[in-house]
Amino acid sequence: MTRNHFMTAAVAFAAVQLASPAAAQTEISWWHAMTGANSEVVEKIASDFNASQSDYKVMPVFKGTYPETLNAGIAAFRAGQSPDILQVFDVGTGVMMSAEGAVKPVADVLTGAGMTFDKSQYLPGIVAYYSKPDGTMLSFPYNSSSPILYYNKDIFEKAGLDVNAPPKTWNELWDAAKKIKETGAAPCGYTSTWLTWIHLENYAAWNDVPYATNENGLSDGNAELQINAPIYVNHFQAITDLAKDGTFKYGGRTSEAKQIFLAGECGIMTESSGGLGDIVKSGMNYGIGQLPYDSDGNGPQNTIPGGASLWVMGGKSDEIYKGVAAFFTYLSQTDVQEYLHQTSGYLPVTLAAYEATKASGFYDKNPGRETPITQMMGKEPTANSKGVRLINLPQIRDIENEEFEKMLAGEQTAQQALDNAVERGNAAIKQAMGN
Amino acid sequence: MNRATFPHKYLPWLLIAPQLAISLVFFYWPALQALRQSLLREDAFGLKTQFVGLTNFARVLSDPAYVNSIKVTTLFSALTAGLSMGIALLLAVQAEKLVRGKGLYRVLMIWPYAVAPAIAGMLWLFMFNPSFGTLALPLRWMGVQWDPLLKGNQAMALVVAAASWKQISYNFLFFVAGLQAIPRSLIEAAAIDGAGPARRFWTIVFPLLAPTTFFLLVVNTVYALFDTFGIIHAVTGGGPGKSTETLVYKVYNDGFVNLILGDSAAQSVVLMVIVIALTAVQFRYVERRVHYG
Numbered sequence: 001m002t003r004n005h006f007m008t009a010a011v012a013f014a015a016v017q018l019a020s021p022a023a024a025q026t027e028i029s030w031w032h033a034m035t036g037a038n039s040e041v042v043e044k045i046a047s048d049f050n051a052s053q054s055d056y057k058v059m060p061v062f063k064g065t066y067p068e069t070l071n072a073g074i075a076a077f078r079a080g081q082s083p084d085i086l087q088v089f090d091v092g093t094g095v096m097m098s099a100e101g102a103v104k105p106v107a108d109v110l111t112g113a114g115m116t117f118d119k120s121q122y123l124p125g126i127v128a129y130y131s132k133p134d135g136t137m138l139s140f141p142y143n144s145s146s147p148i149l150y151y152n153k154d155i156f157e158k159a160g161l162d163v164n165a166p167p168k169t170w171n172e173l174w175d176a177a178k179k180i181k182e183t184g185a186a187p188c189g190y191t192s193t194w195l196t197w198i199h200l201e202n203y204a205a206w207n208d209v210p211y212a213t214n215e216n217g218l219s220d221g222n223a224e225l226q227i228n229a230p231i232y233v234n235h236f237q238a239i240t241d242l243a244k245d246g247t248f249k250y251g252g253r254t255s256e257a258k259q260i261f262l263a264g265e266c267g268i269m270t271e272s273s274g275g276l277g278d279i280v281k282s283g284m285n286y287g288i289g290q291l292p293y294d295s296d297g298n299g300p301q302n303t304i305p306g307g308a309s310l311w312v313m314g315g316k317s318d319e320i321y322k323g324v325a326a327f328f329t330y331l332s333q334t335d336v337q338e339y340l341h342q343t344s345g346y347l348p349v350t351l352a353a354y355e356a357t358k359a360s361g362f363y364d365k366n367p368g369r370e371t372p373i374t375q376m377m378g379k380e381p382t383a384n385s386k387g388v389r390l391i392n393l394p395q396i397r398d399i400e401n402e403e404f405e406k407m408l409a410g411e412q413t414a415q416q417a418l419d420n421a422v423e424r425g426n427a428a429i430k431q432a433m434g435n
Numbered sequence: 436m437n438r439a440t441f442p443h444k445y446l447p448w449l450l451i452a453p454q455l456a457i458s459l460v461f462f463y464w465p466a467l468q469a470l471r472q473s474l475l476r477e478d479a480f481g482l483k484t485q486f487v488g489l490t491n492f493a494r495v496l497s498d499p500a501y502v503n504s505i506k507v508t509t510l511f512s513a514l515t516a517g518l519s520m521g522i523a524l525l526l527a528v529q530a531e532k533l534v535r536g537k538g539l540y541r542v543l544m545i546w547p548y549a550v551a552p553a554i555a556g557m558l559w560l561f562m563f564n565p566s567f568g569t570l571a572l573p574l575r576w577m578g579v580q581w582d583p584l585l586k587g588n589q590a591m592a593l594v595v596a597a598a599s600w601k602q603i604s605y606n607f608l609f610f611v612a613g614l615q616a617i618p619r620s621l622i623e624a625a626a627i628d629g630a631g632p633a634r635r636f637w638t639i640v641f642p643l644l645a646p647t648t649f650f651l652l653v654v655n656t657v658y659a660l661f662d663t664f665g666i667i668h669a670v671t672g673g674g675p676g677k678s679t680e681t682l683v684y685k686v687y688n689d690g691f692v693n694l695i696l697g698d699s700a701a702q703s704v705v706l707m708v709i710v711i712a713l714t715a716v717q718f719r720y721v722e723r724r725v726h727y728g
Contacts, residue, residue: 071691078481095694099480250584253674260566395693405675409585431494432695434476 025057028323029083032060033069033308037277038143041344049330056323058085066308067394070095073313077102082313084320085327087142089308091393093130096311097138098221098391104314104321106328107137112318113325121332121350125376126305129387133219139309140328143346145274146303146372147198149173149289152186155267156287159185166268166289173268173292174238180267181247188249188266190242191257195404196397197306198270198291200227203235205304205385206375207297217389222433225396225425228418231296236407236414243408250408253401272306273372276345288368290375303375304387307346347373392432399424466707472700479694491701500677501685501702508660508681511595515663516655519599520648523606528636530607531614541611548604552662556669559597583671587678590671594679597670598663606651613647614640653717660710682706 034042039062046058063069066089073086088096096103110117119127119137126141153163159180167173177189192198204211210226217223242248249266251257261269262282270291279286293299312324330336337353340346342362348354354373357363363370379385390396400421407417476487495501530540547555562570565582574581583589617640625635641648664683667673673680673688680688686706690699 067692074479074694095479098478099482101482102480252584253672263566265566392693392695395695398688398693402674402676405585409587409675 025055026319026323028056028058028085028320028327030058030060030085030087030310031063031069031073031083032087033063033066033089034087034143035062038344041340045331045336045340048336049327052330053326056326058323058327066092073311077313082315084313084316084324086311086313087308088139088311090129090306091397093139093309094217094221094389094391094393097132097389102314103138104312104316105132105136105138106140106310106312109312109321110325110328113322115325115329121352123347123349123351123354123373123377125302125381126347126349128381129305130309133215139311140331141305141309141349142307142331143274143340143344144305144307144309144349145272145346146305146376147194147202147270147291148273148368148371148375149268149270149291150261150275150279151268151287151289152261152264152266153285153287155180155186155264159183159267163287166287167292168290169295170235170238170292171295174242177242177247177268181245186265186267187246188260189247190268191249191251191260191266192270193251193255193257193272193275194306195253196400197272199235199239200232200400201388202291202303203232203294205381205387206291206301207231207294207299208301208382208384209297210384211388212390215383216387217391218386221389221391221429223390223429225422225429227400227425228415228422231294232418233415234296235294236404236418240407240410240414244410250405253397273347273369274307274345276369288371290371300375300378301385302377302379302381303372304385305347305376345369347376390429392428395428395432396425399428469700469703469707472696473704474697475700476697479696487697491697492705495698495701495705500680503677504680504682504685507591507677507679508683511591511598511663511679511681512656512659514591514595515598515602515659516652518595519602520606520651520655522599523603524610524644524648526603527607527610527614528640530611541607544607545604547601548608550601552601552665553669555597555601556594556666559593559600559666560670563593583675585675587675590675590679594663594667594670597666598659601666602655602658606655609647609651610644613644617643649717653714656713656717657710682709 030042030046032039032042042060046060050057061083063072069086070088070092073082073088076082082102107117117137119135122137122141123144126144127137130139130141131137149166151166156163156176159176160183161176161179167176173190180186180189201211203209204216204227209229209231210216212223212225212227214220214223239248243250249257249260251260255271255275257266257269258271258275258278260266261271262278262284264284276288290300291303310328312321332350334350334352334356337348337350338357338360341348341353341357348357358370403412403417403421403424406412407414412420473491474486474488476485476491477483526544530537530544533540550558562568563574563581563583565571565584571581580586581589583593621639621643622635625639630638660681661683663681664687667679667681667684668687671679673684682702683706686699686702689695689702
C-alpha cells in the first residue's frame with residue numbers, strides 16, 4: 001500500500017467513526033426462537049423501538065428452536081458471554097427459576113431503572129405463571145398461547161352434528177368423535193397436539209385438580225406427581241379406547257397432529273391458539289370452541305399459558321438494565337401489544353391491549369380469537385391452576401409421552417401408563433432436586 | 436524399508452502440527468471435558484458443582500432405560516450394517532454382469548450418498564408418513580396396520596431402512612472396486628472346471644472380497660453407531676416409547692433436552708470405552724482371519 005492510499009484509508013476510517021451514531025448507544029442483545037411470520041414481528045418490534053429513542057439499540061438474534069435457544073443461552077452463560085435478553089419457552093421456566101444469580105427478575109430490572117411495576121395492568125393468569133410464589137414477576141411474558149378446540153364445520157355437517165355447537169365437555173367430544181367415525185364423515189373423529197400440555201397440565205388447571213403436590217411445584221420444587229388420580233385415568237382410558245378403532249388418532253408428541261387435522265382426516269382437534277395462523281391459511285371451514293372440561297372435575301376453571309417469556313440475564317451493567325427496562329416498557333405499550341396480538345395470534349400481555357382490541361371490533365371480525373383469553377382470564381387462578389413448575393419439566397413430559405405411546409399402542413392400560421409416569425417422574429424429580 | 440529422514444529435527448513436528456492442533460482441540464479437549472463432567476454433579480448453568488466420583492456411572496449403568504438403549508443400539512447397528520452391506524454386495528455383483536450402461540448404473544447408485552442424514556430421514560418420513568405418505572398407502576392396501584408413530588417395530592424398520600439406504604451407495608462403491616481387483620483368470624478357470632455362478636461367487640469372489648468386507652464392516656458399524664443421529668432425530672426422535680433411542684441419541688436427549696449433564700457425560704465416556712474396545716477387537720481378532728490377497 002502506498003503512503004497516499006494509507007492516508008485515504010485512515011481519513012475514511014476516521015470519517016466513519018465520527019459519522020457513526022452507534023458509539024453513544026448501548027446495545028442490548030436479544031436471543032429468540034421465533035420463525036416465519038413471528039420472526040418478522042420480532043424484527044419489527046426491535047427496529048420500531050430503536051427508532052423511537054436514541055439511547056439503546058435492541059439487537060435480536062435467532063438461535064434456533066426453543067430448546068436450542070435455551071441451550072445456547074446456557075452455554076453462553078457458562079462461557080461468560082450470555083445475551084442480555086433470552087427467550088425461554090414455558091417448560092424451561094423451572095430451569096431458569098432455579099438458576100438464581102444467572103438471571104435477574106424482571107420486577108427488579110424495572111424498579112431498579114426507576115420505573116414502577118404495576119402488576120394489575122397485566123393479565124393475571126399469565127403473570128401468575130411467570131412469577132415467584134410471593135408475586136415477584138421473574139420474566140416478561142412475550143408470546144403466550146392457550147389450548148383451544150378447533151373443528152371442521154364441513155365434517156360436522158356431514159356427520160349430522162350441529163356446526164354451531166362444538167362439544168363443551170370431554171364426554172360430548174367423545175360422542176361427537178364417535179359419530180364422525182360411524183357416519184364416515186371423516187376417517188377419524190378427534191386428534192390432539194401436545195398431549196402432555198393439553199391433557200395433563202392444562203387439564204389439571206381447567207378442571208381444578210392437582211397435577212402435583214406443593215401447588216404443582218410452585219410453592220416447593222420437591223413435588224410429587226398426582227396424575228394417576230382416577231379422574232386422569234378415566235380420561236386417558238377413554239382416549240385409549242377411542243384409539244383402538246381409530247376414532248382418536250395420535251399425531252406425535254408436539255404439534256404434528258395439526259397436519260392430520262389440516263388434511264381433513266380428523267373432524268376435531270385440540271391445539272394451541274398459536275396454531276390458528278396455519279388453519280386460517282389452509283382455507284378450511286373451521287370453527288373454534290373452548291377447551292372441553294371434564295364433567296367429573298371442578299371446572300371450567302382457567303387454562304395456563306404456553307409459549308415463551310423473556311428472561312433478563314444477571315451480571316450486566318446498570319446501563320444495560322436501564323435499556324432492558326425501557327424496552328419492556330415499550331413492549332407493554334398498548335399499540336405494540338395490539339400489533340403483537342393481532343398479527344401473531346399470541347395473547348396480549350396487558351389488560352389495556354385486550355380492551356383496545358375488543359373495542360376495535362377485532363373479535364367481532366375474527367370470532368374465536370377471544371376464546372383463549374377468556375379461558376385464561378375467566379377466574380382467579382387456584383392452587384391447581386397457576387401452572388406447573390418443575391425443575392425438569394421437559395424430562396417429565398418426555399416420560400409421560402413415552403408411557404402414552406405405549407398405552408396408545410395397546411401395550412398397557414391408562415392406569416398402568418399413568419402409574420409408571422408417576423413413578424418414573426417422581427424419581428426424576430428427586431434426582432434433579434438433588435435428594 | 437528405508438527410513439525416511441528429514442534434514443531438520445523440527446520439520447516433521449511442524450508438518451504434523453495442523454493435524455495435531457485439530458486433534459487436540461476437537462478430540463482430546465472435549466474428551467477430557469467429558470471425563471471431568473462425568474465425575475461431577477452440576478446444574479445446567481454451572482452455578483453449583485459437586486464432585487460425586489463414580490455415582491453418575493453407577494446410576495447410568497443401573498438404569499433400565501440405559502440397558503434398553505444398549506439393546507436398541509445393538510439391533511439397529513446389526514440390521515443397518517447387515518442390510519446395507521448385503522444389498523450393496525448384491526447390487527455390485529449384478530452391476531458387474533452388465534454389458535451396457537454400466538457407468539450410468541454406477542453413477543445413479545452413488546447418488547444417495549450425497550444426501551445429508553437429516554434430509555434422508557425427512558425423505559423416508561414423508562414417504563412413510565401414515566397420513567399422507569406415498570408408500571404408506573400401498574402398505575395399508577396390503578393390510579398392514581402401518582403406524583410407526585405408535586408401533587416400535589415399525590419405527591425401527593423405518594430408521595433402519597433410511598440409514599441403510601443412505602449407506603448402500605458407499606458400500607456399493609467399495610464392492611465394485613473390490614470386484615474389479617479380482618483376476619478374471621481365476622473366475623474363468625473355475626468356470627472351465629464346471630463351477631456354476633453361485634459356487635464361483637462363494638468359493639472365489641466372496642473370500643477374495645474379505646479385505647473389502649472387513650473394512651466396510653468397521654466403517655458401517657461406526658456409521659450405524661455414530662452417524663445416524665440425524666436420521667433418528669428427524670424420523671422418530673427416539674420414540675415411540677424408547678424403541679429407537681440409541682446410545683448416541685440418549686446422550687443427546689439427557690444432556691441437551693433434559694439438561695442432566697453428569698449422566699450425559701458418563702454415557703459418552705461409556706460410549707468412548709465401547710468404541711475403543713470395539714475397534715481393538717475388530718482389528719485384533721477379525722483381521723487375523725481376513726485373507727489379504
